[in-house]
Amino acid sequence: MKILVVDDERDIQTLFEQRFRKEIREKLIEFVFAFQGKRH
Amino acid sequence: MSLSVAPLVISLVIADRIRRYVKVNKLPLWEKPLKYILFFSVFLFATEAFLSANEVTKWIWHLYLIALIIFSLQQKEFRVLRMFIVAFVPYEIVSLFSDLSEVISVDFFNTNESYLKNATSLTYIWMAAILFSQNRQFKAAEKERIKRQQEDELNRAIAIRKVELEVLVAERTAELTEQKEELEHALHELRTTQSQLIQSEKMASLGELTAGIAHEIQNPLNFVNNFSEVNAELIDEMKQEIDKGNMEEVKAIANDIAMNEQKITQHGKRADAIVKGMLQHSRTSSGIKEPTEINALADEYLRLAYHGLRAKDKSFNATMKTDFDETIGMINIIPQDIGRVILNLITNAFYAVTEKKQQQPAGYEPTVSVITKKTGNNILVTVKDNGNGIPKAALDKIFQPFFTTKPSGQGTGLGLSMSYEIITKAHGGELKVESNEGEGAEFTINLPI
Numbered sequence: 216m217k218i219l220v221v222d223d224e225r226d227i228q229t230l231f232e233q234r235f236r237k238e239i240r241e242k243l244i245e246f247v248f249a250f251q252g253k254r255h
Numbered sequence: 256m257s258l259s260v261a262p263l264v265i266s267l268v269i270a271d272r273i274r275r276y277v278k279v280n281k282l283p284l285w286e287k288p289l290k291y292i293l294f295f296s297v298f299l300f301a302t303e304a305f306l307s308a309n310e311v312t313k314w315i316w317h318l319y320l321i322a323l324i325i326f327s328l329q330q331k332e333f334r335v336l337r338m339f340i341v342a343f344v345p346y347e348i349v350s351l352f353s354d355l356s357e358v359i360s361v362d363f364f365n366t367n368e369s370y371l372k373n374a375t376s377l378t379y380i381w382m383a384a385i386l387f388s389q390n391r392q393f394k395a396a397e398k399e400r401i402k403r404q405q406e407d408e409l410n411r412a413i414a415i416r417k418v419e420l421e422v423l424v425a426e427r428t429a430e431l432t433e434q435k436e437e438l439e440h441a442l443h444e445l446r447t448t449q450s451q452l453i454q455s456e457k458m459a460s461l462g463e464l465t466a467g468i469a470h471e472i473q474n475p476l477n478f479v480n481n482f483s484e485v486n487a488e489l490i491d492e493m494k495q496e497i498d499k500g501n502m503e504e505v506k507a508i509a510n511d512i513a514m515n516e517q518k519i520t521q522h523g524k525r526a527d528a529i530v531k532g533m534l535q536h537s538r539t540s541s542g543i544k545e546p547t548e549i550n551a552l553a554d555e556y557l558r559l560a561y562h563g564l565r566a567k568d569k570s571f572n573a574t575m576k577t578d579f580d581e582t583i584g585m586i587n588i589i590p591q592d593i594g595r596v597i598l599n600l601i602t603n604a605f606y607a608v609t610e611k612k613q614q615q616p617a618g619y620e621p622t623v624s625v626i627t628k629k630t631g632n633n634i635l636v637t638v639k640d641n642g643n644g645i646p647k648a649a650l651d652k653i654f655q656p657f658f659t660t661k662p663s664g665q666g667t668g669l670g671l672s673m674s675y676e677i678i679t680k681a682h683g684g685e686l687k688v689e690s691n692e693g694e695g696a697e698f699t700i701n702l703p704i
Contacts, residue, residue: 224474224478226478226518226522229514229515229518230478230481230482230485230518233485233489233511233515234481234484234485
């Protein structure tokens with residue numbers, strides 16, 4: 216499963232990656248982060 | 256034989272003179288004795304005429320006149336009349352001497368009769384001269400007296416008028432004092448009201464901030480909570496890895512925990528700063544300039560204003576543009592006050608774009624820009640919007656206290672006037688506005704470094 220997380224708080228990435236580290240490790244979920252409308 | 260006409264006239268003249276004097280000087284006690292003198296003189300003269308007793312009455316006349324003269328001269332109250340009475344003394348002396356010599360030595364009387372007659376004539380002249388001068392003096396005195404009386408009357412009239420005027424003045428003074436007190440009271444009330452209004456303006460802007468602050472504070476708190484939960488999980492996991500003896504993994508987890516700990520502190524501080532900022536905003540300005548990062552301040556208030564409006568109206572949206580000159584660094588300002596000004600300008604800008612958006616929803620992109628720039632010895636902070644702009648007629652008035660274009664009850668009309676005071680008076684800067692009706696408005700704060 217691929218999830219897009221949109222938020223202007225950059226720390227959201229660290230938080231999500233740690234919170235769901237087991238799921239990420241087991242490749243159950245994949246996160247994509249966006250901090251603004253335009254992708255950089 | 257002859258009647259004693261001269262003594263009669265003299266006694267009557269003296270009595271009359273004294274009567275007039277008594278009348279003018281108001282000595283009523285003398286009125287009765289004067290009547291007796293008058294009566295006695297007439298009675299004596301009548302007796303003399305009827306009885307033809309000249310030889311006897313002559314001596315009574317002498318005694319009477321001498322008594323009258325001496326008595327008058329002795330009275331302290333008639334001191335002024337002394338010169339007048341003295342006029343008759345020579346006549347009486349000569350007349351007495353003549354009569355006495357006639358009785359004692361007829362020879363002497365006969366030989367000296369012409370001298371005695373001349374002496375009597377002289378006494379008449381003396382009498383006339385003194386009476387004349389006395390009369391003149393008396394008239395002058397009378398004139399003086401009348402003049403004094405008139406003056407007294409005038410003075411009395413003036414005194415009465417003065418009392419009237421004083422009453423008037425006192426009334427007027429009381430009136431003025433009352434008015435002054437009323438005015439002072441009104442002024443006091445006005446001042447109280449003004450300070451209350453200023454306070455309510457601060458509270459109103461605090462209200463605008465509250466929603467923004469709630470949003471702003473929610474984010475760091477979420478991070479604090481989530482990172483600490485994650486850390487608790489990580490510690491459990493670390494224990495398991497220690498049991499397995501997988502030291503590489505243990506180290507990696509420990510690094511993660513340390514990093515999360517940093518995040519917790521960081522976001523805790525962020526929440527702390529927001530609360531402090533809020534307190535600072537509501538607190539009375541310290542009035543002390545301190546080195547402040549104007550870019551951070553502007554950014555903070557832009558976010559607070561935006562989230563404040565978003566919390567009130569979910570449909571609200573606007574593009575925020577910032578263009579900060581990073582070379583500015585720290586400048587000396589009163590942060591609460593400048594923060595208040597920036598917040599006010601940004602809130603106004605958002606209000607303007609929201610209004611325009613409601614009027615023409617299609618194809619309009621509400622935009623608010625905050626730009627800082629360093630030019631020579633000045634820092635420029637510009638807040639620009641693409642709202643409806645300010646009508647030319649209102650442009651002159653927007654910095655006046657209580658001027659507002661918002662519907663009644665929504666604006667205090669103090670925001671811009673307070674901002675103007677803060678920039679010009681407290682910081683010696685300028686607050687300028689440029690606006691094209693329909694195209695937007697641009698406010699520029701110009702602060703000297």
